[in-house]
Amino acid sequence: MIPRGENAGRLYLQCPAGDSPEQWPDQRIWSELAARFGTDVPSGKIIDKRIVPLRCVVYSPMSHGRLYLLGDAAHIVPPMSAKGIHLALYDTEVFARAIIAKIKEGDASGLGNYSDTCLRHIWNYQAFAAWLTELMHNAGDASYEGDFRKEVARAELERQFSSEAASRLFSELSAGLL
Known part of the structure; x- marks a missing residue:
């Protein structure tokens, strides 16, 4: 939740x-x-229901001439990872700094490197989002590799609680620190 x-x-x-x-x-x-x-859950009013496709999309390059793509226009992550706004704000910061450098100093290198700079960050979080979505959403589906996949997912989840390194990595990715 x-x-x-x-x-x-x-x-x-x-x-x-x-x-x-x-x-x-x-x-x-x-x-x-x-x-x-596997237990009763407290119920309450459900205020919004949607069917959300769990997909990852990345457009590369994220620029063409003077057109620059930011946020969802450039990449989509599944909502389970909660990284959409994080990535959009990162794009915006990189783009804003590049525009400021171009206007104040005449330095267009930030705009020239915008896509590459953002994509390094984006692919890191796309990998996290794909892993988390796979772990949480396909693990219980018997039609998807059956019990083997379910047990692999269980082992991956247990590792989050038993391994300090795994827990730290998950925390850093969740917090957007990498």
């Missing part, structure tokens, strides 16, 4: 891609969450 204030949170529940929100009434969602967590 991703906290959204004192009394709210955001949960992602994997469902078939062809489903619609109408096929998921509140009671079905709470029942499915309880089944997946």
Whole structure:
């Protein structure tokens, strides 16, 4: 769960891609969450339901002539990783510094390197987002490599709690420190 204030949170529940929100009434969602967590879960009002494609997209290069792509126009990460705004702000900072250098100092190197600078950072977080999405969303799907994948996911999750190095890496990536 991703906290959204004192009394709210955001949960992602994997469902078939062809489903619609109408096929998921509140009671079905709470029942499915309880089944997946293996325990009763506190229920409440569900204020928003969406079917969200879990996809990664990166456009490279992120510029063409005087056109520069920033944020979702240049790359999309699955919402599970919560890195969309982080990457958009990074792009914006790199771009703003490049524009300021061009205007104040006549130095266009930042604009020339904009795409390469951003893409190094983006691919690091795309790898994190793909790993996290794979871990959380495909691990329980029996049609996706069955019990083998489920046990690999369990081992990866347990490593987050038993290995200081794995925990530190996950924390740094989650916080956007790398």
